[in-house]
Amino acid sequence: MNLLKPIDLNKILGLKVQEEVEENKTLKDIEEMIKKSEKIIIFTHESPDGDAIGSTLSVYHALKEIGKDPIMYIPEYSRLFDFLPGTGEIKKELKDELYDLAISLDCSDLKRLEGKEYFENAANTIAVDHHENNNMFADLNYVNSAAPACAEVLISMFLYLGINITKEIGTCLLTGIITDTGGFQYQGVTPETFEFAAELLRKGIDIPNISSKVLQTRTKANFELSRKVTERMEFLENGQIAFSYINIKDEEEANAEPGDHEGLVNIGRSIEGVEVSIFIREKEENAYKVSMRSVNKVNVSDICYLFGGGGHVRAAGCLIKGNVEQVKNKIIKETKKAL
Amino acid sequence: MNLLKPIDLNKILGLKVQEEVEENKTLKDIEEMIKKSEKIIIFTHESPDGDAIGSTLSVYHALKEIGKDPIMYIPEYSRLFDFLPGTGEIKKELKDELYDLAISLDCSDLKRLEGKEYFENAANTIAVDHHENNNMFADLNYVNSAAPACAEVLISMFLYLGINITKEIGTCLLTGIITDTGGFQYQGVTPETFEFAAELLRKGIDIPNISSKVLQTRTKANFELSRKVTERMEFLENGQIAFSYINIKDEEEANAEPGDHEGLVNIGRSIEGVEVSIFIREKEENAYKVSMRSVNKVNVSDICYLFGGGGHVRAAGCLIKGNVEQVKNKIIKETKKAL
16 A cells, blocks of 8 residues: 555644644535545546646545545546556546536536536536636535646645545555646745645655656657657748647657647747747647746637637637638747737 | 755654764765865866756855855856856856866766866866766765756755755756756666755746746757758668768758757657667768767666766767768677576
8 A cells, every 4th residue: 555654734734724724615615525525437538638637646645545436537648647546547438427526626617527418417516726717616626726737726625534644545645746837847836735745755656757757758649649749840920930740640740649749839939039839739630739938928728718618828828710720820820919 | 046945854854864964974074175165166067968067057146145255166067058047157268267166067088077287287086976986086075866857966965054045056966967868867866866856846946937948948959950860770680770960061951050959859769669879970071979878788888988978877978980880880889698
């Protein structure tokens, strides 16, 4: 079981946070709802990243710690996450059943939830999230948009529930944090993030190994796709916009699996002078998934919102119909206005 | 001056470390040597990275805090570091003068020190470093090979000297740590590294901004060179070795400046299945600078040592004479043996 000695979460989170957490009415209701539920299922958003998968697994292990036997449902995810404890228990298909309690993690909108039909049919629902545009779709919504990752919101919840942070839980939470902060690097990272990391490293959790698996390892297919993205990279508006794309054909040629396109948008973002990086990926015939990243100024969430998408200020996405040129022209036109 | 409130380094480093530091004879001698010296000059290794530059600047600001007026000498470095406080004071040329005290930072061997002739002529010398193969070339050598960065060794030294960590000093130290840990990610990162980061973030030092500048920003020329490296990437030994190269001509075509080749070796290192990434760069006619990175097993320092180079277990370098094919064959032959 690899149990750690109890971690002093109060020390990590500080007394003030602890008091806020203890007074939190939502957490009180969440605790009661979990306690009374037998059949519990955990969901997360489509195209799950490390925060989605890490949060799901951490809640799975946490509920096990308090005597529950939850189910996790993630139909597909990158096999780079297979190193995480508990992935063998993830269900890729569900039987047509009813659940006492459905928990949504890291998802701002029911539309993006993988398994939404089961979520909607559950007797009770909880959502834990950190997205600013979360539309509070569950019965109980514990959302903290100041947290850099859903996993960091879960730390407070586990503190409230009196759950001991085992090596399994810690590894999964750190995977979420490391993913969504780009390895403690993005705006939004908090002193508590670092203190939590220090405490878990001291207790023997191999943070460099998690970072290596989550951030520094990419599949051969991802590398082959990055060759295409790099080759096709264009700079517009005096180098302020970087644009590139991949088609379904490229993914087929690279034998790409789900998740193999992750991170390709960051290639453009890192180049000096680039304010907005746009990466589009053919999702189905005549429709491209647009991923946008900005460096300092542009609110890319606002731009994606115009096309029915959303996300964070510096990282957002949407789906636009058309061929490469059409989609490119539409999204570049709006981006130019925002520069 | 942007002074921070005094940071409780004792709290960060723990009482045990503090006692060890207080009893340290070398630090006592270093303190005396600094106190009695008037003309102080600070040096670092050739092809300086963020730890070299950050350490140099942090010692500059620290000595200013205790009333000294030191000189820094770094003839060339990437302009991506120009955001650091104090870079305007860096000397790129030196007059033929004698110094009371020369300090070497982040350098394992006098041969690699930029300005070694001035260092050798100084009345007294100090070296602070974290390389395992440091050959103790100075009069006083404060070397901790367990530290992930020279900047982390300097924290203990500043603690001993009673130096207040200002915003300037903290920013420069974090630049060193972030560079050499790849943003808190590589093996060697310590709980103290994270606690130091937490404390400085809480005091208002913008860690995401430093990470963005140091790790997530690359010059256009670096991107153009990475196009070449990506295009030419070869996989050998069933994908365990990744090999790529650039020539002087490539650097000329990309208008590359010093430092623009930094990080290119990491492109190969990150690909699934790769144990050793080898990147070679034409340094002069018929001679290539070899950079090696390993993921889990291979000691690349040992391999580079065979060719008169060295470094760390997972990151090392050497210079080999020959054309691309000749250098490739030599280094691959030794790498295969080590797999």
